[in-house]
Amino acid sequence: DAGVIQSPRHEVTEMGQEVTLRCKPISGHNSLFWYRQTMMRGLELLIYFNNNVPIDDSGMPEDRFSAKMPNASFSTLKIQPSEPRDSAVYFCASSFGGDQLGNTIYFGEGSWLTVV
Amino acid sequence: AQSVAQPEDQVNVAEGNPLTVKCTYSVSGNPYLFWYVQYPNRGLQFLLKYITGDNLVKGSYGFEAEFNKSQTSFHLKKPSALVSDSALYFCAVRDLGGTASKLTFGTGTRLQVTL
Numbered sequence: 001d002a003g004v005i006q007s008p009r010h011e012v013t014e015m016g017q018e019v020t021l022r023c024k025p026i027s028g029h030n031s032l033f034w035y036r037q038t039m040m041r042g043l044e045l046l047i048y049f050n051n052n053v054p055i056d057d058s059g060m061p062e063d064r065f066s067a068k069m070p071n072a073s074f075s076t077l078k079i080q081p082s083e084p085r086d087s088a089v090y091f092c093a094s095s096f097g098g099d100q101l102g103n104t105i106y107f108g109e110g111s112w113l114t115v116v
Numbered sequence: 117a118q119s120v121a122q123p124e125d126q127v128n129v130a131e132g133n134p135l136t137v138k139c140t141y142s143v144s145g146n147p148y149l150f151w152y153v154q155y156p157n158r159g160l161q162f163l164l165k166y167i168t169g170d171n172l173v174k175g176s177y178g179f180e181a182e183f184n185k186s187q188t189s190f191h192l193k194k195p196s197a198l199v200s201d202s203a204l205y206f207c208a209v210r211d212l213g214g215t216a217s218k219l220t221f222g223t224g225t226r227l228q229v230t231l
Contacts, residue, residue, distance in 0.1 A: 043221040101148040102167035107160040
């Protein structure tokens, strides 16, 4: 299995620009998560989808952030406009079984975002 | 609300010696506990998990973890450390409280194994 695939792996953009991060979950998985990792705040859950429906977006920092999952094999996280404080590693993760808590969540390699 | 604590920012071990990375948890229901490892510039890799049953869980790369309900702990262990084990280790928990499906992570412990 190819695992969770994220793109781009690295992105450097100027403040004010739109950033779109992409994720392909593991085939057959019906839960998808976006996490953000920073030195200051560690790993934070931004949003969680189950069967393509957003279940919990309470971690989305503000209106500049939006996430979509148009189908079971693709999700995007968009930041518009981007700010330097958005610089972080953004991880996409997937699992099977929604609220089956014992199911393992598998992470992608991350998208390293730098906003200058 | 669920939470995990990793009391040590860094653990230093000599190669060949046993290692322990500590984790304690707080949940409102039955805990589902996980360990992940992150190598430099990489994503998180799943190591092992506790759902139910035997308190000693074996995982990848020779790691194991011991679940202790009375001490609310889930420490990661390895009998003989390797230099290649040097990485950042995260403990995580899921339970039925609140938004059930999210995985809440600890702050991470950096393991440094030296020759």
